[in-house]
Amino acid sequence: MSTTRGFTVAIDGPAASGKGTISKAVAEHFGFAHLDTGLLYRAVGAKVLLGIEPVAAARALVPEDLDSDALRTPEIAQEASKVAALPEVRAALVDFQRSFAARAGGAVLDGRDIGTVICPAAQVKLFVIADAVVRARRRFAELTEKGIQTTFEDVLADVHARDERDMGRVDAPLRAADDAVEIDTTEMKIADAVAAAVALIEAKRDTGT
Ligand SMILES: Nc1ncnc2c1ncn2[C@@H]1O[C@H](COP(=O)(O)OP(=O)(O)O)[C@@H](O)[C@H]1O
Ligand SMILES: Nc1ccn([C@@H]2O[C@H](COP(=O)(O)OP(=O)(O)O)[C@@H](O)[C@H]2O)c(=O)n1
Structure with missing residues (x-):
């Protein structure tokens, strides 16, 4: 097995x-650190509001700005x-x-431009998709569960x-990197989507390619 350094x-x-659900689970499985990069844009959006x-x-963003559950509202998502x-906003967030x-120890980053712009040399690139109505149903259930008032x-x-x-x-539009592997979760259970991602990562770690 190859090293997980870097x-x-x-x-x-x-x-x-x-993608967040899969990222969290694979980070836990492999002991990698996880960064939900959407939180960076949400934190900026919240400050703009x-x-x-x-x-x-x-x-001026600091890591503590990313801690709040309050960033998960639809209003902040839109502003994010x-x-x-804005290219200057994106540029300010690249180094972090x-x-x-x-x-060291490996990292999982999820977002929109990780495989294309932030980490074009990433050892594993996944592009997670699902039907828009199914995505909205899942997000609606999640927001309702959290007590956030909204409609489907x-x-x-x-x-x-x-x-x-x-x-x-x-600047950095959402698209799959040419070497990304697509996972369509429309008809997948969470456990199956996670298992698919884990298997793809295992394969890359074992071959070191
Ligand atoms: N394969 C799946 N089947 C059913 N629900 C899912 C699946 N994957 C994610 N979810 C749920 O859908 C919602 C959105 O998932 P999340 O991982 O936050 O998406 P993203 O990070 O891409 O915005 C969450 O409530 C999550 O529990
Ligand atoms: N790497 C990233 C991550 C998020 N974003 C932006 O931030 C917004 C919120 O991202 P998010 O990942 O928290 O959104 P969800 O997929 O969780 O709904 C997205 O709609 C993108 O506009 C981005 O441009 N680049």
Whole structure:
């Protein structure tokens, strides 16, 4: 088995496709550190909603800003995808993500541009997708469970709007890297999606390719 030093797993995909769930589980399985990079953009979005200028907010971000569960609202998700279209905001967040990826012991990063821009040399790249209606159903259930008032229609609209903005922006648009492996979770149970990801990572670790 090859060393896990500097071993990076990049997991990208659209909103609520299951990439965070898979990332957390594989990080636990392999003992890797995990960074949900969406939290960086959500934290900037939250500050913008408080009246702070986006680039200044991105440059001033500290790890403690990522701790809050309050970042998981649809309002902040929308604002996150707006600030994420600003090249200077993205540029301000690159070093933090790359340092995280390089840590000893291995790292999993999930987001939109990890395999394409942040870690183009990642040893494993996964692109997680699912049907938009299924994604919205899952996200609606999650938000309702957390006591956040919303409707399925609003969640579906949020998913569509963010997908379009994230895929359509000029800087680091959401797309699969040429060497990414796609996992479609539409009809998969969480355990099966995680098992598929674990198997792909095992194979890369064992061959060292
Ligand atoms: N394969 C799956 N089957 C059913 N529910 C899932 C599956 N994967 C994720 N979920 C649920 O869908 C919601 C969104 O998943 P999450 O991992 O947060 O997506 P993302 O990180 O891509 O936004 C969560 O409530 C999660 O528990
Ligand atoms: N690497 C990343 C991660 C998130 N984002 C942006 O941040 C928003 C929120 O990301 P997220 O991963 O928390 O969203 P969900 O997939 O959890 O709904 C996305 O809609 C993107 O606009 C990005 O541009 N690049």
